[in-house]
Amino acid sequence: MARRKELQGICNDLLDSFISRYNDLDGYWALGKFQTYLQSSAGQKLTFSLAGTATEKSPFTQTQLYYRQALCRHLAIRKMQSSWVGKANLCVRKHSRTKLKCTLRATTGLGREFTATACVFARPHDPQMELRSGVKHGPSRQKGL
Template structure:
């Protein structure tokens, strides 16, 4: 095959997981990250405050939560699908996806640390994190977002 025939063709690389981590984190901290019509992160903050737990961990390989709140399994399932959709868009084989999680922890009264980590089949971990301001969920102060608007975890879209 001539060199000119290969122009524009690129092979997928595992290092693309770094970009996928970034994209997942951007979606996760977005104000459009809904769960039951309200900002998911505010609900996570309330859960941690009320339960006394230090962190909420979404296990993306299995699409489950590592906490006692099954309500958040919809979020884990949504982000598991998001990782797979991004891998498909990058023509990456699913066999490269060994493990992944999103960790949400409160690091102050109104500050949270959000972390995404994806581990490849070769054992290399790709990581992204961000601190954000978040207040606990209060339905009296927030507007319920109905319909199909933004990446709505509870609807799996």
């Protein structure tokens, strides 16, 4: 029987996937692209709404859609009802010039909150220094299901 406290494990799993080097966006590491975006824009954070209503418009809709679907897959695998999750957000904040603080927060319909946080070293994306991934298989996290 599924329990709401399993949401903590889902938060941990999704955040681990998000900060992984395999989180690929257009052939490059997604967090490097996020770091570049945050440094070039006036904003200090990116927020991806994974459940509930969207909090703000994101320029990385592919990422938001992938992780929304990933949350649904995790809930289905654990035989949890999607209605148990009232709100879930994945937030990427600029911690420093080379670090990002990533937080995944899920709130149940009953108000209980589960959080996973990681501070990650992420240099800004530089296509002159990075090689684009040419792999057509494997755990690329931004190519949908």
